[in-house]
Amino acid sequence: MPTPNNHIIVLGAGVTGLTSAVFLVEAGHDVTVIAAHVPGDSSIEYTSPWAGAHWHTHATPEDPRACDWDVQTYEYWIGVLEREGRDGTLPKAGLKLYDSFKYWDFPVKEAIWWAPYVKEYRVLADHQEPFCSINGSTPEGAGKIQAAVVYRAVAVNVAQYLLYLQERARKAGAVVIKARLPVDQGLQHALEAAEREAMSKGRRKGDCFVNATGLGAAKLCGDETMYPIRGQTVLVKGEAATIFTRSGVDYGAYCIPRPGSGSTILGGTKEKGVWSETPDPKVTEQILKHAALNIPELMTGPDGGFEIISVQCGLRPGRHGGARVEIERVGGKRVVHAYGHAGGGYQNSIGSARLTLRLVEESLACAPVAARL
Template identity: 85%
Template sequence: MPSSRSHIIVIGAGVTGLTSAVFLAEAGYEVTVIAAHVPGDSSIEYTSPWAGAHWHTHATPDDPRACDWDVQTYEYWIDLLEREKRDAKLPKAGLKVYDSFKYWDFPGTDELWWAPYVKDFRVLADHHEPVRSINERTPKGAGEIKEAVVYRAVAVNVSQYLLYLQERARKAGAVVIKARLPVEQGLQNALQAAEGEAMSKGRSKADCFVNATGLGAAKLCGYEAMYPIRGQTVLVKGEAETIFTRSGVDYGAYCIPRPGSGSTILGGTKEKDVWSETPDPRVTEQILKHAALNIPELMTGSDGGFEVVSVQCGLRPGRQGGARVEREVVGGKRIVHAYGHAGGGYQNSIGSARLTVRLVDESLACAPVGARL
């Protein structure tokens, strides 16, 4: 590794940026995080707080890098929970393990490459619970569960987890600065502005940058490859005892408890190239309709329905060709890009951040000349 006191500026404070900041700071680097939005903020521009979120891989065997990232994250989260259990003094990350059910309303076409890497994986027959009960209460012609599996998965209280990452980075010496950079003026100007912000707070000149700006990279880097994937969700009272995801013929549905919050996220949608932050009441109705079949125990309202806390939309940072995690030199400045993880930001986060640290190490070992290293 190059000098451990090299200064790294991380741009972006979502799960990708903060996890990278934690690992860089704990590796001995001087780290500054600069972001327009930080944990506790609520903005359609700030994707991470809107996530479900739980370990449910979106990776396919034709993307072995993403598969590996997801496995690394699963193993890391399970180990983190074990460490929290052994040491009550450790700060709680907001993670919890649940039985996670995956249902298909058609013969499964997914390749379950991940089955050997998760705990307690098993296939469910139609006479097993909860498949039997769900199918029995499903109206005729509405589509029954044809295939199902269950395994142990981790759900994330996203608000708590982002704060946990931020505080862990700070404990390792990182400084978090809330500031909006001039992204419309191009990447080189934004890097200079970021360095100026850091130096105004007494930090040294940057030796390397990490671009973890998510959808912001569309403006920052001028990449047409970036696009939003809008997801609409409903937060309801009551903390579900299990996770489920269901793939229907023309819909997707899921239920993700937020550990320790007394609430559950119901979803959801994947709308490519939709930027609107305004929820669609018809979508809300459909989300609740599907949830009623799959998780009726949460219907605790006085009217027999769900007690809705809020309805919201988030924009996942999609990118043609998958996530960009690579190094580059821009205007003589070293930079490692880490964005475009689409709906896989949380489950990619550990593996992606470890690669980011390795690329920072490699970048600092090279002279900053030329374009892409």
């Protein structure tokens, strides 16, 4: 078994990197996080703050690993909320449990594999609310709901949750360093630069590295399977009382309250291969149009519309073949990759971080490192 004070250097301070850092440091490892962007920053390069985010699995039965990660995260978040409810002195993670409605504008053919794992799952009939009211107010020809379910799901105030993870890691002894690493000379060069940066702050050489650089791994690792999935969203005033996601014939829509913020995220898009950070006004118009049908109670503006706080785009780190969470040896250095979670970064985060911890400890316990898990 590895000694408890191995020094692990985590590259990246998004939800994947910070969750991994929390699990590593709380397992007894010495942890340094190095990232160009940290909680509180706003950059198109920093994906995690742009997320919706809530527990809504994108995994399919064909990817049992991602299914398992999502279930682990659901159960873990429920546990966090239960502990917060018992102990008012605990720092708040920015999580809250809501009724979450899922609508389809067509007959459901996908496997609802996750139904047994969530709280209070039930199928809605077309005479039940809000199924009935939404269809009743939808103009003819606009597409109506054909199937609906509801269950209890967790929504995330992403800004608060990222700070919570960072401070939890720091409280356990981790050090967070804001620094930009070179990416144009390969991963080995970046690892060496990260080690120098850590040592310049009084830290030791790294015994193992966790590469949680998200979309940046495309250039850093020369990973040609990586690609952006652009998502445009609208932040509006008012905190919705429920979550909804809706799958239309040619669109997707969702409404996710940000707990405690007095605001709600409306979305959204999934534009594969699009790098632009400039919002499209036509897309904004479509997002608001769909939201108006599904969540009219948020239309509190003086003109009867939504009160828009901001419109933004984020780039999800897509990867053909799914997320890369595996061990590699790079120039004599032990590395555990943890990137490419696409739009599932938050709901994958606990299961992925637990696997990352296990792989780090496996890599430290045996040499040479050549496993691909």
